[in-house]
Amino acid sequence: MPFLDHLTLGQYVPLNSFVHSLDPRCKILGTMALITSVFLANASPWPYLVWSALVVFLCILSGLSLKNVLASTRPALLLVLFTVIVNMFFAEGEELIRISFISITREGLLTGIKMGLRLYFLIIFANMTMMTTSPLELSDGIESLLSPFRRFGVPAHEFAMMMTIALRFIPTLLEETDRIMKAQLARGADLDSGGIAKRLKAFIPVLVPLFVIVFQRADELAVAMEARCYRGGIGRSRMKPLHWASRDSFSLVVVSMICIGGVVLDRWIS
Numbered sequence: 001m002p003f004l005d006h007l008t009l010g011q012y013v014p015l016n017s018f019v020h021s022l023d024p025r026c027k028i029l030g031t032m033a034l035i036t037s038v039f040l041a042n043a044s045p046w047p048y049l050v051w052s053a054l055v056v057f058l059c060i061l062s063g064l065s066l067k068n069v070l071a072s073t074r075p076a077l078l079l080v081l082f083t084v085i086v087n088m089f090f091a092e093g094e095e096l097i098r099i100s101f102i103s104i105t106r107e108g109l110l111t112g113i114k115m116g117l118r119l120y121f122l123i124i125f126a127n128m129t130m131m132t133t134s135p136l137e138l139s140d141g142i143e144s145l146l147s148p149f150r151r152f153g154v155p156a157h158e159f160a161m162m163m164t165i166a167l168r169f170i171p172t173l174l175e176e177t178d179r180i181m182k183a184q185l186a187r188g189a190d191l192d193s194g195g196i197a198k199r200l201k202a203f204i205p206v207l208v209p210l211f212v213i214v215f216q217r218a219d220e221l222a223v224a225m226e227a228r229c230y231r232g233g234i235g236r237s238r239m240k241p242l243h244w245a246s247r248d249s250f251s252l253v254v255v256s257m258i259c260i261g262g263v264v265l266d267r268w269i270s
Contacts, residue, residue, distance in 0.1 A: 024141030088112035
């Protein structure tokens with residue numbers, strides 16, 4: 001199906017670039033700092049201009065195409081639009097437009113735009129992290145960052161393992177979905193016409209076998225892990241250990257300074 005061919009949100013792009021070579025823990029911490037600074041911003045446009053320039057700069061450093069990065073966020077645009085609409089119609093303030101019993105206020109419009117931009121930049125930064133970090137490196141980085149919390153009962157290895165399995169099976173499930181939809185279309189199913197209710201009803205013959213396949217895959221994976229005597233991460237070594245280098249420290253410091261500078265600039269202008 002056409003929409004499955006363009007569903008690239010969060011897919012890893014293997015390239016030989018500076019950003020790809022960074023330690024996954026550095027990229028995860030940098031992304032968390034950027035997301036935090038995004039949610040601390042007010043309605044001032046300057047921080048958003050700084051983050052837009054940062055996105056372009058990161059695309060240059062990582063070798064990713066800005067067009068492909070923006071295109072990969074299309075599946076999330078509906079959520080961003082919904083966020084804007086909810087904040088735009090349900091906020092009190094100076095009324096700009098009234099349609100029947102619904103009114104659009106100035107404060108609601110500004111709040112909707114701000115929340116939409118926040119969510120969109122959150123998606124872009126998280127997406128670029130996943131596009132420049134392989135699923136295995138990402139899970140190893142998360143496990144390493146969560147390992148100090150094991151003393152408090154946080155299952156760091158199990159959480160990282162679940163994430164690795166989930167990321168690993170996303171392309172597989174997309175392929176299975178595409179295969180099932182093509183099989184249904186070959187049998188005369190109509191999945192593209194009619195209203196929303198009709199389309200949702202037409203997708204039931206696709207969802208039922210897809211759920212069956214998901215449970216079968218999960219059962220096969222569990223049996224395979226038990227057959228190989230998998231017992232968790234205690235005492236297990238890594239094929240590719242993580243190494244924190246000076247460039248990781250430098251990159252994290254630069255990103256932190258950009259985040260702090262954006263928040264300070266926004267507070268000063270406001």
